Amino acid sequence: MxxxxxxxxxxxxxxxxxxxxxxxxxxxxxxxxxxESLIVDSLNSxxxxxxxxxxxxxxxxxxxxxxxxxxxxxxxxxxNNLEEHNNKVQKLEKELDNVKExxxxxxxxxxxxxxxxxxxxxxxxxKLNEEILTYTGKRLLVAPRILSLSFNPDKVLRIxxxxxxxxxxxxxxxxxxxxxxxxxxxLLNNVNQQSSEVDQIASLQSKTEKFLEEAELEDKxxxxxQNVTSSSSSSSTGPDASFGGVxxxxxxxxNQVKTYQLILRQLDIDLISKPDINMEVSFNKTNKNISVKxxxxxxxxxxxxxxxxxxxxxxxxxxxx
Amino acid sequence: xxxxFLHVKHIAQIALLFFSSVTYSQVDWHLSGETGFxxxxxxxxxxxxxxxxxxxGFLKYxxxxxxxxxxxxxxxxxxxxxxxxxxxxxxxxxxxDYYQFEEKFNWGLNISRQVNFFKQxxxxxxxxxxxLTGSAxxxxxxxxxxxxxxxxxxxxxxxxxxxxxxxxFFDCNLYNQLNTYLRLGYGLYAEKxxxxxxxxxxxxxxxxxxxxxxxxxxxxxxxxxxxxINIDYKFLLQDSKxxxxxxxxHLIRIVTGKIFFTDWxxxxxxxxxxxxxxxxxxxxxxxxxxxxxxxxxxxxxxxxAYELSNNxxxxxxxxxxxxxxxxxxxxxxxxxxxxGIEISKGTD
Numbered sequence: 001m002x003x004x005x006x007x008x009x010x011x012x013x014x015x016x017x018x019x020x021x022x023x024x025x026x027x028x029x030x031x032x033x034x035x036e037s038l039i040v041d042s043l044n045s046x047x048x049x050x051x052x053x054x055x056x057x058x059x060x061x062x063x064x065x066x067x068x069x070x071x072x073x074x075x076x077x078x079x080n081n082l083e084e085h086n087n088k089v090q091k092l093e094k095e096l097d098n099v100k101e102x103x104x105x106x107x108x109x110x111x112x113x114x115x116x117x118x119x120x121x122x123x124x125x126x127k128l129n130e131e132i133l134t135y136t137g138k139r140l141l142v143a144p145r146i147l148s149l150s151f152n153p154d155k156v157l158r159i160x161x162x163x164x165x166x167x168x169x170x171x172x173x174x175x176x177x178x179x180x181x182x183x184x185x186x187l188l189n190n191v192n193q194q195s196s197e198v199d200q201i202a203s204l205q206s207k208t209e210k211f212l213e214e215a216e217l218e219d220k221x222x223x224x225x226q227n228v229t230s231s232s233s234s235s236s237t238g239p240d241a242s243f244g245g246v247x248x249x250x251x252x253x254x255n256q257v258k259t260y261q262l263i264l265r266q267l268d269i270d271l272i273s274k275p276d277i278n279m280e281v282s283f284n285k286t287n288k289n290i291s292v293k294x295x296x297x298x299x300x301x302x303x304x305x306x307x308x309x310x311x312x313x314x315x316x317x318x319x320x321x
Numbered sequence: 322x323x324x325x326f327l328h329v330k331h332i333a334q335i336a337l338l339f340f341s342s343v344t345y346s347q348v349d350w351h352l353s354g355e356t357g358f359x360x361x362x363x364x365x366x367x368x369x370x371x372x373x374x375x376x377x378g379f380l381k382y383x384x385x386x387x388x389x390x391x392x393x394x395x396x397x398x399x400x401x402x403x404x405x406x407x408x409x410x411x412x413x414x415x416x417x418d419y420y421q422f423e424e425k426f427n428w429g430l431n432i433s434r435q436v437n438f439f440k441q442x443x444x445x446x447x448x449x450x451x452x453l454t455g456s457a458x459x460x461x462x463x464x465x466x467x468x469x470x471x472x473x474x475x476x477x478x479x480x481x482x483x484x485x486x487x488x489x490f491f492d493c494n495l496y497n498q499l500n501t502y503l504r505l506g507y508g509l510y511a512e513k514x515x516x517x518x519x520x521x522x523x524x525x526x527x528x529x530x531x532x533x534x535x536x537x538x539x540x541x542x543x544x545x546x547x548x549x550i551n552i553d554y555k556f557l558l559q560d561s562k563x564x565x566x567x568x569x570x571h572l573i574r575i576v577t578g579k580i581f582f583t584d585w586x587x588x589x590x591x592x593x594x595x596x597x598x599x600x601x602x603x604x605x606x607x608x609x610x611x612x613x614x615x616x617x618x619x620x621x622x623x624x625x626a627y628e629l630s631n632n633x634x635x636x637x638x639x640x641x642x643x644x645x646x647x648x649x650x651x652x653x654x655x656x657x658x659x660x661g662i663e664i665s666k667g668t669d
Contacts, residue, residue, distance in 0.1 A: 215590050
């Protein structure tokens, strides 16, 4: 009965979210985006052609200055056009991201509600499975892109610049390693920034709780608050602990969690993993339920692994000089 | 996504992490002492101006694993108001909680007991409060968690008279995470209360009872990033044997704080409460028990702290308060300012 009530509550919420409007908007924005991207590509190519023409004319013994001026003038027009369309593309990208996020949420809710229906066993399971598959397919199209390491850490660690066959191979591998190092550095910057922000949030949260506990005890009268369920004074480890006081990170952080967990998995390779590593953030925690404290632990772990990996990369690049 | 390099060994490692249960336990404690001045008016017990010394000892054991946390804490707080004819308080509090984290909901139990001993030259009083709360937070709606609390509490105040209060309470809040840092909450609060007082009239003890409901909507706003601001508001209607419509309460709490220059922090608390009770014709002043919450304290409370190290802090606190106690039978108004130090061990 309880499950049925929850389901009804849940289903009511989901049904109120119409799919038609955002799906149509998504399609329309996609078409516009494709169109604008084509224009940008063609303008880019025209601009490159003009630039080449100018270069080639300049290289001639007797360059035609009037022709060069004409070419430059038309280049400026193309460049202005290009900028205008680039702006449009960027604006469309932002709008598309918003609609994708909205659709992703609705699809997840739909899939969850269909799964719940399946569990109740009152509907045709095959039909439900088919619907789940359709929505899963649709969801994959709009799911947020998970940024992870673009290189293969395992492969990177097997590269030895001193054992390359020739200078060309060495140069190629060096470039690969440098790119990997650049990516690791950039990730480390992101993690540091996130870590410092979340650290401050966690510290502020725990100090506020302490301040409130003191205030409750410091009532000048004998009696303590009757308001026993005051939400502001809930325990830091309790269900209310997280950003803004609710036991769950917001979507922005939740998406980051997935990314960092994936990076951790990628970096969890023989050469750098230690047998005594204390993996405090479990991989099976989903974005549905992770606290600030857990997120901070995850960031620290990712930072540690990235620093180790950076060290290995820097050694590999440095040792061959 | 590249998983090609995830060989069997790596999968085994991940599986191990998947199923392993990492646990750790921790002991936190702090000791603090502060001294300063207070100025009070409206009550005969406390002298109008005097010194004030407060001490606080706190010990907490926490246990944490991947899916659950538990903790037990003890607190002792002696307070001394004045030197000669001092008014002394000793506040003792113990609290335990257990929380479990499931994929789509968290649940937990909190139990607490506080005993305050009040001692003046010819007067002793004890105040006893017990609370048991069951909490659950549900994550069924994306970015809109629902928090529910159900609990029981009792409160006994004893000297030559006795004031008993039993409560059953429930509250439910839906939180709307507007962005990463900003959250709105809206919900309902309901409470059933039972009062039983034994008071002395003409050298004879007599019993007086009342029971009723307090219920109404509640709203909250929480922002947490570079600074924190929490605003809680409740509008409660009150219905009891000795109150008529339209009896109501407004309860507002604002908490704000910021950490600055790394080691400095400042916090401010504002409590503002008003109560309006329409009494029935059989109400007798000073005898009929009414639920006028015992500490509808209106106050502004401020703290600035400087961390000299991870374990050592100096702070100053200042506050203005105005308490209208038990049906305005007592009232106390004033301000205080203190300077103190705290040593601690544990994580913030």
